[in-house]
Amino acid sequence: MAETIIGRYAEKKILKEMLSSKEAELIAILGRRRVGKTFLIRNYCQKYLVFECTGIHEAGLPEQLFNFSRSLQLAMQSPIPPATPVNWVQAFIFLSDFLATKLKDQPAVVLFDEFPWIHTAKSGFLTAFGHWWNTWASRQPQLKVVICGSAASWMIENILHNKGGLHNRISRTIRLLPFSLKESEDYLISRGVKLDHYQILQLYMAMGGIPQYLKQVDKGQSAHQVIDRLFFEKDGMLKTEFNVLYRSLFDNASHHEAIVRELAKKASGLSRTEVIKACGLTTGGTTTRLFEELEQSGFITQYIPFEKTSRDGIYKLSDEYSLFYLKFIDRARATGAGTWHKISQGQSYNSWSGYAFEAICQKHVQQIKKALGIAAVYTEASGWRYTPKKGEAGAQIDLLLDRADHSINVCEMKFANGEFTIDKKYANELDSKVKVFQAQTKTKKTIFPTMITTYGTKQNIYYTGRIVSEVKMEDLFK
Template identity: 60%
Template sequence: MDQLTGRYTERQLLQEALAADEAQLIAVYGRRRVGKTFLIRSVYAQQLLFDFTGVHEAGLKDQLLNFRNALQTAMGNKIPLAVPKNWIEAFAFLQTYLEPLLNEQKGVVFIDEFPWIHTPKSGFLQAFGHFWNHWGTKQSNLIVVICGSAASWMIRNVVNSKGGLHNRITRRIRLLPFNLQETEAYLQSRKIILDRYQLLQLYMAMGGIPQYLKEIKKGESAAQTIDRLYYARDAVLKQEFRNLYASLFTDARHHIAIIKALAKKAQGLSRNELIAEVKLSSGGTTTLLLEELEESGFIAAYIPFGKTSKEAVYKLTDEYSLFYLKFIEGAKATGAGTWLRQVPTAAAVSWSGFAFEAVCQKHIAQIKRALGISGVLVEESGWRYQPEKGSSEKGAQIDLLLDRQDRCINLCEMKFAGAAFVITKAYRQELENKLQVFQQQTKTRKTVFLTMITTYGVTQNIHATGLVQAEVRMDDLFVAD
């Protein structure tokens, strides 16, 4: 069995619940295959009294039968128990089973894929609320963990519930994918040794999703792994895209349309631009769609420098979705060597730049540490200036700005390369233009440091000297938060 990697903050929270002297209701949510179930079962292996998982797209009768089977397993009964008639009765059965056990020990009830159990007109959520409010809260030895991949549903119906679970959650965990340091540690625990450039390539193609990383084999290069997982006849990640969104959202068509629109725009899109691109309404439906995707970890909203949250720019942050849409959807090429043939193409170069920027955006804490500003209050943002049509002015796009309380700004340029990055005369002029346009348009009085974030650093030549004020390298991204 795999050892639990990382998750130190989440482990501590779960252990604190064990030490509490009152009942605990813990909500855990995060996207599919991120390791929620493994975390709970690992930490609470010795205290687990009841473990029940909802069935995707199953009706009330099948969910109740599944509940009965789980209860029978927990009780160790060989004689079949009666199937509950409804959820009120189901939780009454569970209460009867738990009461004598909780008199003597701490016990954990784990209900996984919680949103799938609440089928239309099933009364599940109401019955669970009644179970918790009228009995569970009085059991000082009881911990109930409810878990779901549909993060937005969990937030709306559990964490921010207006009904029976209003203000009842005692702790909540939003489980995110592994960062680069955790990814490296996880693969090392599986005896897979790759250099950091190979690890970074894999992360850019599939993200830090433990279940995806579990498919990596010893002795394979990043290119071989990508070939096998995406391009082989029965490739594991080829069919994952459709399953991924269908398992999270009741009707995923608009969610996927938003993801596809953002996959085409490395610089991101504003809310109004997304509405126009995807042909959405300008009301609450769009707000809900964006919130659902953001809570599930697929997109992120970035507030441009000097702007308000109403002017946020949305970017695709899910590495797997970006790679799939760029190279797999509709592709005819398959088989060994397919990815190696793609690597030199313009499309692959464009993708690697886009993907590396997304990885950097997820490792701001590491970037700050490398720059020596971990203890300084910093606001992260992006910035772009688009001159009016017909204007002779030049525009500029800056994907990451670190606006510091010490009256300095790091203007970050992120470049993925297989060797030390070389700043050419043309690129130096582009960088100088960005600095000039930013300072002119924002009228900032702060000192602006041009900061290069690269894989292997920047070659020191006449074009880099005097221009680049700070550097962050790939290795700096592989440290703990």
């Protein structure tokens, strides 16, 4: 019985088109570990799935071939295992023979999961796969071949940018991203977990919208209890996940980890040059690939500052789980039940929650635009910072919505457990920010100071006449 698929509307549309198409299809699905790639295919295509083979991490050619043979046995529903193929060319001949019995009048879906792991050094897997696709599979109109991989960088380089037999052969690509806040809420409800928006937001700040992490949330537990159990107790799933996460996605993951660790230290982000210097990397193609790999897998995001080009881009750590882990778990001594409650009373919690909330707002710009009534207006989201010269005031704006209707929303994002209050000091900071921005950018557009908060902003003398529009936490869930 297929489980309900939460959200994923664009992806389901692509799969529907794939199944109803009148020709052979080769679909690539990219997405980080535990984001739900396999779940999506197994559930959406359950009725048509005739063969499935999952690569084994760090296994050699003999194990991968034996694993293929067992997958074929399962698909054939045979009590006797077929002979283990001697190489991948023979493996695909076996597969063609089996599929020929299945290709009748309805689609037949073949799934290769963790595809990059099947391709071991000198195994000839990719060449054999390309040959199989070009000479046989591509001529079977009912055949739909889906290849999944968590190692996004490998998939992009070897499949999407393939210069050999698979060049331009991919008919559709799905990049599966973590759930939004709304999808996370829907997912928890589907599992019988009912929490208010503030509690879900706290969970999202710690683990992001990764379905497999959210699956660990038990009914009747508060966000604090869940975080305690998953991160701080001895065998908590998310206490050990970090060590596996990067190594399962990237070869030589130490450089990837080094970049993520540096970005975790700096909420405002770092330029490419600053990251390279901090990590002791060299400028060049290899480093460019590291950035691309982390970006494609959704761990870091490049933000182009207002009126600048990608050369001036600022990189930020956008993976909530990595940020939380590096801030509170990595090399920390505090463990056991109640740890998170203690931490959440301190200063490190305040700085982290501010940073995490900002990162979430930057991922939910569409929801913010909708709440501001500008969903239909062409808008470019960016950040901006001015490093002052001697005797000047500097300024940093983390989210600017530069609109085609001659206006700019300067957004201030504040995480609080109640109504946020603007005091005199903060009001002066806001005024200074807007003044410096106008002076340095020479913009002629109308500036709308905008508050994005959890529970709204208190209407006082510093709010009136200063703040033009407001977005609350509940708007991010729409």
